[in-house]
Amino acid sequence: MSDIALRRALGQGARVLRQTRAMFTTSATEEATAPTASTPATDIKPFTDLPGPKGWPILGSFPDYFKKENQGQMHELMRRRHRQFGKIFREQFGPRHNVAVADPALLEEILRKEGKYPSRPPYESWVLYNTLRNRQGGLMTSDKEYWRRSRSALATKLRPKAVSDYVEGMNQVCVDLVDRIGYLKDEKGGTHLVPRLLNELNKFTMETILYIMLNKRIGCLDREVSEKVNNFIQSIATMFLTGHQLMVYANLHKLLRTRPWKEHVQSWDKIYDFAADLINQRIDEVSKELESGETVEGEHVDFMKYVVSTHQLSRNEIVDNIIEIFMGGIDTTANSLAFLFYLLAKNEHIQTKLIAEIDNVLGKRQPGSSDLQNMSYLKACVKETLRLFPPIPMNARTTTEDMTIGGYFIPKDTILMLNVYVMSHDENIFPDPDEFRPDRWMRGEEEVAPSPFSFVPFGFGTRSCVGRRIAESQIYLATIQILQRYWLKKSDKFDIKPSVRTQFTPGPELPVMFVER
Ligand code: HEM
Numbered sequence: 274m275s276d277i278a279l280r281r282a283l284g285q286g287a288r289v290l291r292q293t294r295a296m297f298t299t300s301a302t303e304e305a306t307a308p309t310a311s312t313p314a315t316d317i318k319p320f321t322d323l324p325g326p327k328g329w330p331i332l333g334s335f336p337d338y339f340k341k342e343n344q345g346q347m348h349e350l351m352r353r354r355h356r357q358f359g360k361i362f363r364e365q366f367g368p369r370h371n372v373a374v375a376d377p378a379l380l381e382e383i384l385r386k387e388g389k390y391p392s393r394p395p396y397e398s399w400v401l402y403n404t405l406r407n408r409q410g411g412l413m414t415s416d417k418e419y420w421r422r423s424r425s426a427l428a429t430k431l432r433p434k435a436v437s438d439y440v441e442g443m444n445q446v447c448v449d450l451v452d453r454i455g456y457l458k459d460e461k462g463g464t465h466l467v468p469r470l471l472n473e474l475n476k477f478t479m480e481t482i483l484y485i486m487l488n489k490r491i492g493c494l495d496r497e498v499s500e501k502v503n504n505f506i507q508s509i510a511t512m513f514l515t516g517h518q519l520m521v522y523a524n525l526h527k528l529l530r531t532r533p534w535k536e537h538v539q540s541w542d543k544i545y546d547f548a549a550d551l552i553n554q555r556i557d558e559v560s561k562e563l564e565s566g567e568t569v570e571g572e573h574v575d576f577m578k579y580v581v582s583t584h585q586l587s588r589n590e591i592v593d594n595i596i597e598i599f600m601g602g603i604d605t606t607a608n609s610l611a612f613l614f615y616l617l618a619k620n621e622h623i624q625t626k627l628i629a630e631i632d633n634v635l636g637k638r639q640p641g642s643s644d645l646q647n648m649s650y651l652k653a654c655v656k657e658t659l660r661l662f663p664p665i666p667m668n669a670r671t672t673t674e675d676m677t678i679g680g681y682f683i684p685k686d687t688i689l690m691l692n693v694y695v696m697s698h699d700e701n702i703f704p705d706p707d708e709f710r711p712d713r714w715m716r717g718e719e720e721v722a723p724s725p726f727s728f729v730p731f732g733f734g735t736r737s738c739v740g741r742r743i744a745e746s747q748i749y750l751a752t753i754q755i756l757q758r759y760w761l762k763k764s765d766k767f768d769i770k771p772s773v774r775t776q777f778t779p780g781p782e783l784p785v786m787f788v789e790r
Pocket residue numbers: 393412413424482597598599601602603605606609663664665668669729730731732733734735736737738739740741743744745
């Protein structure tokens with residue numbers, strides 16, 4: 274989502290500029306004052322009063338993002354911009370003006386004004402693919418009534434109570450991950466390094482999410498991965514890679530039938546071929562069980578059985594939604610785990626304290642969901658990782674009506690860039706913001722963050738991450754099992770340069786050694 278603003282900047286027309294001009298006509302000004310309960314009409318400042326970089330004629334500040342030093346470093350560019358222009362500023366990208374926000378109080382204000390159907394700019398290339406293949410899409414790409422219906426059908430079985438039912442199965446996937454790390458590092462001689470660790474973590478998150486949604490293991494972490502599964506894994510990697518290349522001008526790529534666009538479509542087709550089959554099989558299975566009179570009452574109902582039983586979504590809508598939930602959960606969780614491993618290896622004293630908590634609560638046994646309640650330091654380490662490296666460092670919203678934010682008039686259809694990374698690195702909220710200090714999240718140790726809106730790695734409101742509880746559980750369980758078996762140690766070349774490539778990532782190779790305890 275980080276590149277959304279760039280992508281949409283040239284993809285859409287001059288609507289915002291037209292609206293900004295219209296604002297100065299009497300009727301538009303009157304309209305602008307209507308929705309603002311908090312700001313008296315006379316105090317509303319026009320959109321054009323928002324501070325911001327001057328930029329180039331016509332292009333605005335678009336070219337800044339392509340400068341070599343800013344590539345993959347958009348989060349840092351945003352940090353500098355906010356230092357210069359304050360907590361809210363306007364930036365021109367071609368014909369479009371986006372508004373960047375980095376302030377908990379303003380985020381809270383945005384949440385209050387979101388309405389029934391909060392809208393987030395979707396990945397353009399995903400939407401184009403869905404349109405090409407006449408698909409509805411799912412939570413990631415949809416809006417309005419269909420989004421709401423999908424969310425209501427799917428969210429119940431992703432809430433904390435439901436997620437605790439998946440812990441046992443998730444633990445089994447963690448066992449496979451730990452084993453796989455064991456033999457992969459041994460194949461690298463005595464280095465203790467795992468080649469392309471991020472790739473392995475991606476496979477781990479894929480396997481876990483599919484297990485939860487379909488009650489089936491597909492073998493992503495097997496020693497010999499089947500050709501079919503391997504192709505599926507490759508197609509996902511290609512889809513994300515080409516999706517990143519299509520972040521800007523996706524429409525043009527489609528029009529010109531460029532190579533990234535063709536590969537993007539091919540990889541999506543392959544993903545659908547494989548995943549739709551599996552999902553349909555599962556729908557058939559649970560439909561039969563439901564027809565034979567099986568009940569879905571009680572808390573512990575299988576994910577798909579519950580979704581089918583609600584009759585809120587058609588078969589195709591279920592398929593599209595499961596695929597998008599699945600895609601939403603792969604890289605995000607894998608990157609978070611990779612950053613956590615890196616930070617633990619870098620901060621030995623913190624790792625020692627965390628291992629002490631794990632040994633104390635669990636010894637060598639596997640964790641159950643109730644154990645997690647007694648592992649506040651583990652949770653603090655995960656929170657602190659997400660604060661330092663939020664996988665989605667810039668979230669976004671599209672305003673669905675004219676409104677005021679921070680006293681400024683903001684026209685309908687403006688993209689609000691919500692700078693999660695900048696807020697979680699604000700020294701006024703988090704002292705020593707670049708340090709990894711899990712203790713800041715421990716009650717009674719140091720000050721806990723003052724506002725929940727200062728730390729929003731999973732977004733906020735009714736449109737927030739639906740997979741949050743799964744993501745957190747996956748990270749907790751995998752970290753526990755890894756640390757029950759290994760020490761994470763710095764390798765010789767330990768530095769990484771985290772970058773934003775659609776998401777925040779430490780890069781494919783992680784300089785962390787897994788040394789048997
Ligand atoms: C550490 C891991 C994760 C992070 C940091 C993360 C973060 C986010 C963020 C910031 C959003 C946008 C929220 C908003 O607009 O306010 C989001 C949406 C979403 N995430 Fe996650 N996510 C993670 C893991 C997952 C997992 C494991 C799944 C699936 C099991 C998932 C599925 C989704 C879906 C489907 C949406 C769209 C929700 C909607 O629009 O209704 N995410 N995520």
